[in-house]
Amino acid sequence: MGRKKNKNKMGPILPEKKSGISGEKLIKDDIESNNSLNSSSKYPIDIISRLSYPFIKPSEKDIISEDDEEEYEFNFRPRLVFSCNLCLVCLKFCDxxxxxxxxxxxxxxxxxxxxxxxxxxxxxxxxxxxxxxxxxxxxxxxxxxxxxxxxxxxxxxxxxxxxxxxxxxxxxxxxxxxxxxxxxxxxxxxxxxxxxxxxxxxxxxxxxxxxxxxxxxxxxxxxxxxxxxxHGNVVPELPNRRHKEPYTLPQNLDHQIAELFEFSQYYKKMDCHTYASLSHIATVPLTTLFAIQKSYENWKTKKDFSVDIIGAEFHFDCWNLRIWEKMFLHYLPALNSLTLTFTGPELQVPQVLVEILAKVKICTQCRTSGRSISVTFNQEKLYHEIDDLTGLNRPDVICLFNPGLYRETGFNGRDTWPLTIRKFCKKKIPVVITSYTEKEIPQDIQRIKSVSDVEVILEPQKNPFAALKPDRNFVSDDTVPLMYKNNFITIIQGKI
Ligand SMILES: [Zn+2]
Ligand SMILES: [Zn+2]
Ligand SMILES: [Zn+2]
Ligand SMILES: [Zn+2]
Ligand SMILES: [Zn+2]
Known part of the structure; x- marks a missing residue:
């Protein structure tokens, strides 16, 4: 599944040297200096508007990585999907x-x-x-x-x-x-x-x-x-846009992506599959950053952040960790060190990839200024099983993405949540919880409250940085037939 790829030696290319620069620049300047709403090109193009766009082939990408070192690409074959109206073989409509x-x-x-x-x-x-x-x-x-x-x-x-x-x-x-x-x-x-x-x-x-x-x-x-x-799964290209000032997240993911890509040609042409895939990897760091901006007054000046991700899954959280540089580190100029700890009973990282993934590649400028992203995988482990004897592990924020805490079937039929809930509440730091549907979040909070004394820092709400890739929903299919990862969010904290 991991394929080693040698990129052409092209030397460092900065984003400003991209082709089609004059048009891009013009639009960018518009965004920064002109607030009148007469140019349609500065409105984000949402995913539904992209429905009819043809697939954008990798060769059409107009962003070139500024590093020319070896890059690993992960090509996961998409799984088979059944839909009663589509041909099982080619997915064409049939009655x-x-x-x-x-x-x-x-x-x-x-x-x-x-x-x-x-x-x-x-x-x-x-x-x-x-x-x-x-x-x-x-x-x-x-x-x-x-x-x-x-x-x-x-x-x-x-x-x-x-x-x-x-x-x-x-x-x-x-x-x-x-x-x-x-x-x-x-x-x-x-x-x-x-x-x-x-x-x-x-x-x-x-x-x-x-x-x-x-x-x-x-x-x-x-x-x-x-x-x-x-076309299989796509790995969307990610621009290097370092911010000199701390970046306050805009109103939602569409605005954030438009700003990140500076309305580039690639951005304007991105098909809905590529756009959805981008949202799928972006929702993890952005939801974390959103939560940090909601719960830390000093987020702009903090020099290090440590994030614990509980119930991590390789295919969702772990395979494209470079996104944490593009959509987290680059937004916080004061941040020097970012520590990510992924833990989960179902987390399995192929042995050959552990070292490669844990060494997150960052851009030359970040590297030379001594910034770092450190990664630890606690594979096939429950959060409360991790040794914490030294007390050194003090994350700033804990994330549980789509955990379904309310379910009592737990892992392998054992309900292990109470011990995990007790452990993360005891740390008395912000805990971010997301869910696929609106109905689940209050149930999750109820579950936590049945175990520990907590306060709600952010009331349950629609997550502006939810993923945009729909999947069918079974647990409440009579009212909500489709669902999205990280669709709803809440932040809680164990009481001191
Ligand atoms: Zn049959
Ligand atoms: Zn067919
Ligand atoms: Zn960088
Ligand atoms: Zn009927
Ligand atoms: Zn319809």
């Missing part, structure tokens, strides 16, 4: 008439793709047919309450796994979690499909419900799946 004749649960755009997929689908199809057709499995979902319907689907997965004698992959689970049934009454007769996004199905106009509120996001979800299918 119910194209369903697998046997199980009726998956669709194909053509006979060719059906045949192509047969070897992989065969075993699962047999069990699906037995459970869903012979035993009237999915027909039993009709008119269940939202909670009953969720339990029903979880149980169905268990039955299928038993029948298959193995656990299902994520995309296979999606066949059961998001089947072609009306989202309201869960029946399968005479289903209609939204003609715009073609991603949501309902049995009648009434059961279409609040779909219009989600249609744009469904379109985005589908468009990202489609670009991802053809």
């Amino acid at each position: 119910s008439s194209a369903s697998c004749e046997a199980c009726g649960m998956v669709s194909y755009c053509s006979v060719k793709h059906r045949q192509e997929n047969l070897p992989q689908h065969k075993d699962l199809c047999k069990v699906l047919t037995e459970v869903c057709k012979t035993n009237k499995g999915l027909l039993l979902a009709k008119d269940l309450s939202p909670d009953q319907y969720r339990t029903f689907r979880v149980k169905l997965i268990e039955t299928i796994e038993k029948g298959l004698g193995r656990s299902l992959d994520l995309w296979e689970k999606e066949i059961i979690l998001y089947p072609r049934l009306c989202r309201k009454c869960h029946q399968r007769e005479g289903l209609l499909c939204c003609p715009k996004c073609r991603m949501d199905v309902y049995c009648c106009e009434e059961h279409r419900g609040d779909h219009d509120q989600w249609c744009d996001q469904y379109q985005l979800f589908r468009r990202i799946l489609s670009i991802q299918k053809s």
Whole structure:
């Protein structure tokens, strides 16, 4: 998965020497000196506006890294995704008439793709047919309450796994979690499909419900799946923009990205998949910085920051740590040393990458002025298990991104949260908690309060620096069909 790549020797190139400089400069000067709102080019281009943009190939990037050393690129192949209206092989739209004749649960755009997929689908199809057709499995979902319907689907997965004698992959689970049934009454007769996004199905106009509120996001979800299918995951280019003055974060991520890229050509052309991927890596440092600006009066002058990230996941938090330079270190000119400690029972960093990732590459100017980013991975460890005998570990802020603290199923069936909650509350420092949906955050706070005495520094609210990549939501799918990482935020602190 790690690929070593030698970049062309080009010598240091500063961002000011980019091509197309005059146009860029003009816009930049506009932003700084002219507040009149007559130039449309200075409005951020949000992700929905980028829906129709063609994929921006890496060669079209107009930003060149100023270092010419070896760079590691991580190419993770995107996982398979199931959607009931899309061909399992090519993700093209297809209606119910194209369903697998046997199980009726998956669709194909053509006979060719059906045949192509047969070897992989065969075993699962047999069990699906037995459970869903012979035993009237999915027909039993009709008119269940939202909670009953969720339990029903979880149980169905268990039955299928038993029948298959193995656990299902994520995309296979999606066949059961998001089947072609009306989202309201869960029946399968005479289903209609939204003609715009073609991603949501309902049995009648009434059961279409609040779909219009989600249609744009469904379109985005589908468009990202489609670009991802053809071009794989992308690693967005990151400009080097060092600030001489402490940077107060703007109103939201769209504004921040526009400012970071100074409305460059690359910025103007970024497709929604690239933009979503950028938001996905940026949300981690920006949400942390946002929390620091909310809870530390001296954030502008502080010389070191130490951040503990609890429940870290390699694919979300850890693989692109250079983002911490571009969107954290470069925003705080007084900051000399940034310490990041990632801990989590599910954190697994491939052995060959531990050293490479922990040595975060920073730009020449930061390096020569003695600034540093130190990284520690506490792999497969729970936060409360980490030795803290010396008392030396005093982070300034603790982050829990999308932890789902309210869940009592915990890790491997053990509810380990109470011990972790007690430990981070005892430190009496700001603790940032985020969630996928609005509903979860108050439940998280309630969970913390059931263990420790805390005060809420920042009331639960929409996180302006949430990720913009939609994913389907299961836990409250009747009201919120799509969700985003770090979507809602709160800050708490153990009471002194
Ligand atoms: Zn196809
Ligand atoms: Zn089938
Ligand atoms: Zn219905
Ligand atoms: Zn729609
Ligand atoms: Zn730097």
